[in-house]
Amino acid sequence: MERTYSGELKTGSKALVKGWVEKIRDLGGLKFFILRDREGLVQITAKRNSVPAGIVKAVSKLGREDCVTVQGLVKKSSQAPGGMEIIPDKIDVVSKAASPLPIETSGKIQTGMDKRFDYRFMDLRNPKVQTIFRIRDTALTKMREFFESDGFVEVHTPVIQAAGAEGGATLFPLIYYKQEAFLRQSPQLYKQMLMASGLDRVYEIGPAFRAEKFHTRRHVSEFISVDAEMAWIDSQEDVLNMLERMVEYVFKGVLKDCKKELEELGAKITIPKLPLKRITYDEAVKLVKGKGMKIKWGDDFMDAEERVLGEVMKKRGHEWYFVVRFPSKIKPFYIMADGKHSHSYDMIYRGMEIASGGQREHRHDVMVKVMKEKGLDPSKFKFYLDAFRFGVPCHGGVGFGVERLVQQMLGLENIKEVIMFPRTPERLVP
Numbered sequence: 001m002e003r004t005y006s007g008e009l010k011t012g013s014k015a016l017v018k019g020w021v022e023k024i025r026d027l028g029g030l031k032f033f034i035l036r037d038r039e040g041l042v043q044i045t046a047k048r049n050s051v052p053a054g055i056v057k058a059v060s061k062l063g064r065e066d067c068v069t070v071q072g073l074v075k076k077s078s079q080a081p082g083g084m085e086i087i088p089d090k091i092d093v094v095s096k097a098a099s100p101l102p103i104e105t106s107g108k109i110q111t112g113m114d115k116r117f118d119y120r121f122m123d124l125r126n127p128k129v130q131t132i133f134r135i136r137d138t139a140l141t142k143m144r145e146f147f148e149s150d151g152f153v154e155v156h157t158p159v160i161q162a163a164g165a166e167g168g169a170t171l172f173p174l175i176y177y178k179q180e181a182f183l184r185q186s187p188q189l190y191k192q193m194l195m196a197s198g199l200d201r202v203y204e205i206g207p208a209f210r211a212e213k214f215h216t217r218r219h220v221s222e223f224i225s226v227d228a229e230m231a232w233i234d235s236q237e238d239v240l241n242m243l244e245r246m247v248e249y250v251f252k253g254v255l256k257d258c259k260k261e262l263e264e265l266g267a268k269i270t271i272p273k274l275p276l277k278r279i280t281y282d283e284a285v286k287l288v289k290g291k292g293m294k295i296k297w298g299d300d301f302m303d304a305e306e307r308v309l310g311e312v313m314k315k316r317g318h319e320w321y322f323v324v325r326f327p328s329k330i331k332p333f334y335i336m337a338d339g340k341h342s343h344s345y346d347m348i349y350r351g352m353e354i355a356s357g358g359q360r361e362h363r364h365d366v367m368v369k370v371m372k373e374k375g376l377d378p379s380k381f382k383f384y385l386d387a388f389r390f391g392v393p394c395h396g397g398v399g400f401g402v403e404r405l406v407q408q409m410l411g412l413e414n415i416k417e418v419i420m421f422p423r424t425p426e427r428l429v430p
């Protein structure tokens with residue numbers, strides 16, 4: 001018999017359901033339990049004399065979170081969740097759950113975050129936790145749909161790299177045969193090299209690694225970076241236009257496909273109104289200073305400053321905006337400088353940077369000079385610099401943190417909530 005999910009049951013028909021025992025009630029002659037599967041809950045009712053004696057016995061032996069399959073007749077029931085119950089004629093226990101359970105799955109009792117992540121497989125049985133990942137899945141699907149319809153080619157570039165693009169402080173070294181190598185911080189160098197290939201528009205969705213030293217609500221050591229790079233741009237504006245259309249498409253899609261899920265989490269989102277507001281770094285620093293923060297021109301925004309800027313911008317009617325023209329001294333060598341400023345941007349949603357990028361330096365000699373000024377050894381980047389010696393179009397792109405997007409969309413305090421098995425300085429298992 002084919003499996004039916006709890007959300008697809010029809011009264012009067014036979015069904016085979018598979019799932020976990022959420023709750024058991026024993027009223028003597030009437031025993032029932034709630035089975036939970038991916039789609040919801042269903043009540044299994046075993047009344048003495050209405051079902052075979054073996055079934056009543058099987059139900060009385062069940063424990064919470066046992067993994068079971070149940071076959072039976074679906075009947076109307078005003079008291080049961082979903083208005084239906086199953087009168088079982090077969091129950092199989094596929095796997096017993098040990099007792100006591102390490103954490104609660106119902107969400108009624110709060111378990112500490114660390115303990116939840118120690119037993120993440122069980123934490124994920126909480127429907128609210130699962131819902132986060134359904135929304136994340138939809139957001140990623142919509143991003144892919146957008147890129148595919150906008151002329152981008154999906155690529156996969158190496159995770160094991162010989163040189164980092166985002167500064168030495170957050171590199172994870174590893175031994176690659178007899179050589180030192182690193183986990184990538186970003187596909188930056190490779191997506192740019194592909195601009196010299198003639199593919200013109202590429203995107204990559206894959207893991208990026210940062211040895212972040214401190215703890216914040218928005219940093220982890222491994223995250224999924226959505227990277228895109230576009231050739232033949234006239235200016236950074238071409239990238240911003242693409243990016244804002246992308247988030248508009250994602251939000252439309254999530255609102256349409258995840259109505260139930262958003263409701264379940266109490267998340268209220270609206271479709272971003274285009275064009276999104278652009279403010280310069282200089283303006284942003286002034287606004288933040290005006291709120292008593294100690295930021296100086298030339299500093300990057302810390303978490304607290306980003307939040308304050310977010311509050312000011314929200315009051316002005318912008319939960320989305322771009323901060324553009326950062327000082328070139330705080331930007332990596334691959335960003336095109338324009339005097340003291342640079343062709344760069346951060347994209348902010350609800351007071352948090354969720355993406356950054358810019359127009360790239362495509363002039364080989366200028367790039368070598370900037371690398372030296374920033375204390376980098378150009379010979380270590382020969383494989384990358386070569387791509388700029390034999391004809392490369394002007395180009396620009398974005399690195400987008402998918403976890404931060406979903407975190408902000410759902411109003412979650414910590415980015416770890418959006419990651420199945422988060423990696424932080426303290427956590428390497430599970």
Ligand code: AMO
Pocket residue numbers: 166185186188210212218219220221222223225227353354355356357358397398399400401402403404415
């Ligand atoms: P950047 O370093 O700003 O830029 O990273 C891009 C985006 O990636 C996400 N992100 C993180 N998310 C979780 N934990 C972290 N430790 C973390 N670090 C970064 C953020 C951020 O906006 N190569 C450039 C992008 C480009 O220019 O195309 C880069 O990596 O959402």
